Amino acid sequence: MRHLPIVRPRHPTATQLLPQLQGILNSGQVTNNGPYVQQFEKSLTDLLGVPTIVFSSGMAAMIAMLRAVDVAGGEVICPSFTFCATPHAIVMAGATPVFADIDAETLTLDIYGVARSMTKQTRAVLGVDPYGICWEPPPLIDGGNVSVLIDSAPAFGSEIGDWHAAGRGDAQIFSFHATKPFSTMEGGALCSRDPLLIKRAQEIRNFGQSDDGDCRFVGFNGKMLEVCALIGLKQLEDWQHRVPRRVESAIRLRDALKDIPGLRVQRAPLGQSPVWLYQPVFIEPEFGRDRDSVMRELAAAGIQTRPYYRACHLLGCYVDKYTYLPVTERLSAQVISLPVYDNMADDEIAQIADAFKEIRACVS
Numbered sequence: 001m002r003h004l005p006i007v008r009p010r011h012p013t014a015t016q017l018l019p020q021l022q023g024i025l026n027s028g029q030v031t032n033n034g035p036y037v038q039q040f041e042k043s044l045t046d047l048l049g050v051p052t053i054v055f056s057s058g059m060a061a062m063i064a065m066l067r068a069v070d071v072a073g074g075e076v077i078c079p080s081f082t083f084c085a086t087p088h089a090i091v092m093a094g095a096t097p098v099f100a101d102i103d104a105e106t107l108t109l110d111i112y113g114v115a116r117s118m119t120k121q122t123r124a125v126l127g128v129d130p131y132g133i134c135w136e137p138p139p140l141i142d143g144g145n146v147s148v149l150i151d152s153a154p155a156f157g158s159e160i161g162d163w164h165a166a167g168r169g170d171a172q173i174f175s176f177h178a179t180k181p182f183s184t185m186e187g188g189a190l191c192s193r194d195p196l197l198i199k200r201a202q203e204i205r206n207f208g209q210s211d212d213g214d215c216r217f218v219g220f221n222g223k224m225l226e227v228c229a230l231i232g233l234k235q236l237e238d239w240q241h242r243v244p245r246r247v248e249s250a251i252r253l254r255d256a257l258k259d260i261p262g263l264r265v266q267r268a269p270l271g272q273s274p275v276w277l278y279q280p281v282f283i284e285p286e287f288g289r290d291r292d293s294v295m296r297e298l299a300a301a302g303i304q305t306r307p308y309y310r311a312c313h314l315l316g317c318y319v320d321k322y323t324y325l326p327v328t329e330r331l332s333a334q335v336i337s338l339p340v341y342d343n344m345a346d347d348e349i350a351q352i353a354d355a356f357k358e359i360r361a362c363v364s
């Protein structure tokens with residue numbers, strides 16, 4: 001039995017990094033917008049076709065994005081079905097998260113839920129791309145001063161049609177954390193077609209300081225290290241080949257799981273090719289077992305899984321008596337995130353499918 005970890009991170013080898021790493025150390029410029037950071041930003045901008053700047057993490061990029069559109073003192077609508085970093089970033093930017101429900105088919109923010117949650121205090125809608133499935137914000141969100149922002153942390157590599165799924169909304173962030181398909185160990189990026197927003201985010205990333213030394217905004221330290229940018233540049237070299245292999249692995253995994261009664265397998269929305277941070281499946285009543293016991297049995301079969309995403313509005317720091325989000329509450333209690341790797345072997349996929357069949361067979 002092989003052990004299948006929830007992620008199998010890929011990084012350049014020490015030998016591949018050594019000459020340039022030595023150069024960084026010799027130069028003494030290990031951070032503060034050095035040459036590798038600048039080169040990485042240029043390469044990302046060319047790849048995505050949208051101006052892109054990098055950060056120390058996805059969450060740092062998200063806080064800077066929210067601060068750059070000035071949400072402080074207002075409300076920001078976001079899905080509850082997301083990683084806790086999404087609402088936390090809203091709080092760190094000085095605003096209040098207002099949780100809305102998701103669409104059961106795409107798992108992304110439900111536009112009717114957004115419409116119902118709009119108030120005079122709404123400053124932004126922060127959609128999420130769960131597992132790399134892209135939220136496609138409808139053009140009707142307008143309401144005057146409401147910014148449309150996207151937490152695309154898991155979606156670097158996702159495509160809509162033949163397009164890199166970047167440049168949606170007013171601004172969008174990505175994560176390059178070690179658990180994500182494209183990793184700089186820790187890191188993140190923000191892209192936007194709005195030059196003023198980019199300029200503000202650059203200042204906020206550097207303590208709020210502008211070129212003349214003044215601080216027009218309160219900022220923090222969100223700068224990416226040179227060594228992380230170097231790793232990012234190395235990762236970009238074969239990234240375009242890794243994405244299709246990853247997508248293809250997820251397709252084979254879904255195929256292997258498709259005819260198990262009570263196991264609903266999440267698919268890509270029409271026209272999209274998500275990068276699949278994980279492959280979500282849902283344990284429906286017909287499966288005959290509850291989600292947590294299925295996860296335990298998968299672990300016993302060597303398969304590490306996660307109960308992602310959780311319902312953030314039920315976390316201790318956000319829970320209240322009033323917020324009821326039926327789709328989020330049902331799906332977050334049924335969901336299991338399965339591992340997807342760039343190049344999953346057929347026997348790894350068979351191991352997962354066989355485990356589900358065996359767990360189900362024990363029921364009947």
Ligand SMILES: *Cc1c(COP(=O)(O)O)cnc(C)c1O
Pocket residue numbers: 057058059060082083085086128129151153154174175176177187188
């Ligand atoms: C990973 C993730 C983040 C956090 O990104 P970091 O780079 O780890 O800060 C935020 N939101 C979502 C939806 C994520 O999946």
